[in-house]
């Protein structure tokens with residue numbers, strides 16, 4: 001039998017106007033007169049037409065109408081009770097007879113799916129689900145009572161949602177959810193959710209508590225089109241277990257409230273809602289594709305492309321399926337409504353196998369009478385009775401009228417029920433035929449030929465005919481999925497390995513870079529001392545030069561020339577104060593101790609011990625020219641040598657500078673010592689001139705320098721001056737030294753107290769030239 005599709009048109013909402021109603025039911029505006037040519041025929045046609053047809057204008061030409069016929073149409077005035085009595089109540093009996101039942105609401109957002117399935121709190125407003133449970137409990141009590149306690153009925157529930165294509169248990173609080181949600185597995189041709197809780201539920205009261213609590217966990221949000229929009233597909237599974245003696249029959253009723261498709265040009269959805277919406281639309285799109293593929297008899301149905309379609313398994317599920325198509329009557333839904341109507345039109349052609357579940361027997365396992373190739377394969381089906389196929393509604397009415405009589409099967413059913421042992425293998429029945437588009441199923445089905453049972457002894461190979469095309473397709477699909485899953489896992493582990501390898505290589509590279517950078521930095525720092533030494537020497541500041549050379553020594557520990565230079569300078573300084581230099585403690589700055597920047601800052605400001613300097617100067621004044629000159633000659637020679645060395649070093653410096661420049665373009669390090677050794681740029685010159693101006697008001701305007709820092713810089717410079725302008729200096733030397741100490745490079749600047757390379761770089765970057 002095909003899926004039963006009924007349309008339900010919701011009433012106008014407060015914000016909607018009568019004027020905008022575009023949906024009509026009943027006879028065609030153009031065809032009404034023609035139909036009533038004979039009085040009786042016309043009345044019947046009108047009746048049938050009114051009950052089953054939805055009409056909607058062509059959006060491109062409003063004078064034209066499209067009409068869609070369904071099994072039933074419920075207009076705005078139809079109550080929850082009417083819909084339930086006509087469409088759902090008749091399925092309850094079949095549920096207790098071992099058939100699975102699937103009920104689902106489909107429609108655009110805001111068309112009344114949740115209202116139909118869940119409904120409101122009041123008795124009249126209760127939707128399909130609470131009414132179904134009420135019927136189930138009522139029937140259970142009745143069965144138990146009538147069997148004098150021989151039959152027991154147990155009801156249990158599971159309830160979950162598919163949100164963003166992930167499955168979450170609605171009986172568990174949201175904080176217990178895992179990121180990936182619950183996995184799905186195939187189990188004997190049915191899709192099951194692994195790890196889902198199943199709650200026994202004994203009566204309607206318990207159900208209401210459980211259901212209300214679980215609905216709080218459901219993902220809903222306000223959107224522009226619906227103040228309480230469902231953002232997920234919600235699936236309630238009601239398991240009914242009927243046990244009589246050693247026989248147990250289990251069947252499941254699934255009630256599904258699908259999330260509605262959304263046109264995001266109309267929703268004004270934010271990012272989060274858009275993600276949900278994309279996921280909802282995608283799953284509904286896959287559902288439409290499945291329906292299309294089934295109706296066109298494609299060999300591959302894309303069930304597995306979305307969790308919702310995999311679970312719903314429309315067309316693969318057994319039992320009875322009823323789809324309620326929810327529609328909004330107004331123009332703003334025009335295109336969406338047409339698309340829903342088209343979808344429903346295709347869905348109604350889907351055939352569902354009306355197969356009841358096999359009963360389970362207690363006690364020792366019964367002999368398996370029929371050979372089975374796979375555990376999951378069902379036995380071949382046989383006609384159950386001389387099937388009289390009638391409309392569900394008709395059967396329900398009959399049942400009500402004739403309660404004592406055993407109800408007729410309402411469907412053309414093939415059963416797995418136990419049969420005489422010798423005739424368990426049957427000829428494969430014909431595949432169910434597609435229903436005609438007409439809603440009048442009675443006529444169609446009674447015309448179908450009876451299918452007769454065939455005994456097993458015919459041909460053993462007949463068992464292979466048990467494989468229907470769909471079954472084979474399913475097996476192949478499962479196999480392919482397994483292979484793909486294995487591949488995916490190995491691909492994933494390969495990618496992880498590659499990623500780990502990349503990380504290792506990256507770490508090693510970084511380490512190497514750090515090492516190179518470290519040695520480069522050290523060398524550059526040493527060179528900067530040498531350069532400063534040269535500058536000091538050029539200005540005749542031998543003590544400063546000596547200090548610089550001594551500072552450079554730790555960076556070039558085995559450099560003989562440097563050691564000689566230090567010795568020469570020491571000698572020269574000592575020679576100048578021959579008699580009193582013994583008192584000078586030149587060892588105070590040991591070449592092996594590498595002073596910190598802080599020490600260096602104080603050294604710049606207290607370059608020499610005032611007492612020693614005084615003695616030195618005074619003594620040098622006493623020196624005879626003769627004593628001094630040879631030394632000067634020698635020194636001249638040595639200065640030439642030094643210059644050569646410095647030139648060599650400068651070549652080195654240039655190399656380093658280039659190397660670092662290359663590296664800088666690669667790694668974009670913000671600061672670089674080597675910059676100090678390049679010919680000063682206009683920016684550097686300008687910065688140094690500001691510093692050398694000693695004007696606190698100007699210096700404080702440099703980037704990263706406030707008043708305090710500016711004052712500290714000026715103080716530091718003055719300290720250095722004070723040091724040179726010692727009152728104990730000889731007149732002429734004092735005059736020579738009276739020239740203020742100047743900072744000549746960024747490196748020098750960075751060595752001042754409280755100034756580091758970072759602040760130098762920031763000052764420099766802030767200078768506008």
Ligand SMILES: Nc1ncnc2c1ncn2[C@@H]1O[C@H](COP(=O)(O)OP(=O)(O)OP(=O)(O)O)[C@@H](O)[C@H]1O
Nearest residue numbers: 010011109110111112113114115226229230259260
């Ligand atoms: N038959 C009806 N009678 C009265 N009100 C209805 C009916 N159908 C829908 N409504 C009202 O329309 C509004 C939207 O309905 P509902 O929330 O059920 O839509 P939905 O299709 O579930 O939307 P979504 O997909 O966004 O969750 C609600 O305010 C609901 O009360």
